[in-house]
Amino acid sequence: MATKVVMEALSPTMEEGRLVKWLKHEGDAVKSGDVLAEVETDKAVMELAARGDGVIRKVLAAEGDASPVGTLLAVIAPADENIDAILAEAGSRAAAGGNGAQPAASPVEASVQTTDQPSAQAAPARAAEPQGEASTPPQSAVATAPTAPAPPRQPAAPPPMPAPAPPRPQPQPSRAAPSADGRQRSSPLARRLASERGIDLGTVAGSGPGGRIVKRDIESWIAPPPAAPGKPAEPPRKRFITREGDYQDIPLSQIRKTIARRLVESIGPVPTFYLTAEFDASRAAEIRTQLKELGDAYKLSFNDIVLKAVANALSDHPEVNAHWMGDRIRHFNRVHVAMAVAVEEGLITPVIFDADRKSIHDIAAEARHLAELARLRKLTPEQYTGSTFSVSNLGMFGIDQFTAIINPPEAGILAVGAVEEKPVVIDGELVVRPRMRVTMSCDHRVVDGATGARFLQTVRRLIENPLLLIFPSTQ
């Protein structure tokens, strides 16, 4: 049984990938799970794993080639199996694809497909739609559901839940349409929309009867929030934040709806306002100095202190730890803080999950680790999606104050400037103190001026009294 190696959608927004390096070559024997190649996605360099056992019989993509998701890259098969048919099919499809009909792959190609499965069923339907509507009739989509390596075929009685975790860091459980037993509930139209747009149904929350995924769920999934310039557009819902109980949805009151509508009319899709505050960083600076004297193991940056202070403040201010969901506001019970990291070609926002529950030492270590991964472009999608609030710090570049752009659907982002010695008046006397200026951008639909100000008061208290950060809560 032959297994196709195709360009997989390794991130939710990936449309094509560049093959960086083949780690296995023609003639190599491979086992399911073996890393075959490194692939550069729109966000990171990721590993492409084998989904079946056999010998790499044919490699079709050269290193450096960029291929749309679904493109056949190689064929794994027993040494004696005839793979001409697969190669011929790939050749003709490549020719058809040249017409530019459909950038996204149909679900059949996007997942692993074994050659002895009846893809012939799909053929007549396609033939009837010469302009390549890539419309896979549902019955053939079901036939390609298994993502496991070489599942035992049980045509009469399909396994009850054929969703074994493939040996990938981020499984794509339902890309290939629902399992034959129909337990994953979605409408045929929703499945078709999802498959043609490359949306993983496993990441979509269903709003139909009994949680069935229907058209509106796909439509709202694909309507991406307006991306900030230079910032990758990220789908709003991730598996980290959609668990029930992790948040409360707050229905919109009339005044909230009116505010939202008027503000959007006035200023654009995310009506933003800015709050600037200057904090005294004397004690924070003292702590840093003291820790530094104790040795490198205790090194702490201002950014670490800010991240922890923001995280603790967010846990006290769920009204700021919130997302604008269009028809409601979502207050999160968990605090996932994204930190903007500059990389060569832009920036990326790795996330420190449950930052309010982590010690400042853990946050410091994790922030360093994530920043390093970001620079190496080794972040996985789980590591840079799912944040509830963001922090951007340009202090290390000597910027003393700036405004950052909100990453929708988050309600705010805190821009942190450099800590600088400044003259200030304290008790009627002019003294020099290290000062830190922060500016919070707030989505006015979610956060009002006073709400944001109260949050910044809490942040100020924590940063000006950093010892409080060793306690779980400020209240």
Next chain:
Amino acid sequence: MSSFDVIFIGGGPAGYVGAIRAAQLGMSVLVVERDGLGGTCVLWGCIPAKALLESASLATKVKKAAEFGVNVGEVSFDYGVAMKRSRAVSTQNSKGVEFLFKKHKITHIKGTGRITGKNSVTVTTADKKEEKHDAKKAIVIATGSRVKGLPKAGLELDKKRVLSSDDVLVLEQAPKTMAIVGAGAVGCEFADVFAAFGTQVTLLDVMPAILPLEDAEASAELTKSFKKRKIDVVTGAKIGNVKVGANSVTMSVETGGKSQSLEVEQVLIAAGRAPNVEELGLKEAGVQLNDRGFVKINERMETTAKGIYAIGDVAGPPMLAHKGSREGVVLAELLAGQQHVHPVNYGNIPNATYCHPEVASIGLTEQQCKDKKLEYKVGKFPFSANGRARTSGETEGFVKIIRDAKYGEILGAHIVGAHATELLHELAVARENEFTVEEVDLAVHAHPTLSEAVAEAALDSLGRVIHV
């Protein structure tokens, strides 16, 4: 004075169905109805009209009986008998609702309800007694609508020469000539009925087509059929100089720049219904109306007054029994605090006109698809190519399915032909569940059935029709 969870004012298809669902969910329910249970639908609309249409259908069939080898001898038609049968069917249905109320332990008071407090309704019974009842959870306005004349055009309803649909349902005999003003569903259905009983019918509408809300091809198909049956169809018609005499009505009818005079025995006004919003104490209760005179509601059927809801015709168009019934069910579930109540899908409410041939539709017309700039494909299958239709000699009409060009979503479906109103529901289910045209085809359709035409139309939209 008693206390209930919910009080429905109005026992029509919105109120009585809502009441039953509320009772199923364990609520104590009072329904206040001044007329018989079942409302306009059961007493003055759907049911008696359909009973008359069945008579009309039989009359038309009997005329063709000899073709089928059935000799029935001399045939005569008696509208009075047909009318009495239709009244009997109505009464039977109304009694059916009474039985359902008993079964579900729903209290029914015959009288006129008025909101007289934050959560109380005062009922005035036929003997002028007043009783006040409390609603703990909700007061639901389900008072429906009524026919209104066209007084501005000089066509005031008088029960003799200028009739409403209510009036013609109790006519003793069919007139020799009749003008029907308004060619919507009601007008087309009565044109069918009276034509079958030998009346020379002139069907008038100010709009450029009959059944103006239907797909243009469906309207055209029905016009063709009506004209074949010698119904005079005048569209784009402007009526003037109305004179209501003792034995006839004269008027001028202007169309396409030409004016002609028309004299008929009776006129049926089949245009315009007004919501029943009067004498309910709405203003005092803080219930606002919208600019078209209907009670203003939101998607949870809440009015502008807390604890007061509105469903059915009184809450706005489409004024269809099944739309009201669904609102009643959804409201009852919301009041019961059910999670994940499937909301009323106003974009997927079927339209049905029971003239011959029947016209049924759901979703968008082709013109609406054009206006929305949707990319679509049309599949069409004529009943003349359907085996079952040929066997019954009912080959008029077609099934037309409009699908999204890329994803196959069924954007709209339009059926003209015998049993069109029954055939439509396959597509209503398909649309509600977001099946695409492919799923419609994948389900095997029995042969020979009219339903095969539905599957063929779906196939035609995919460019794969078999039997044409």
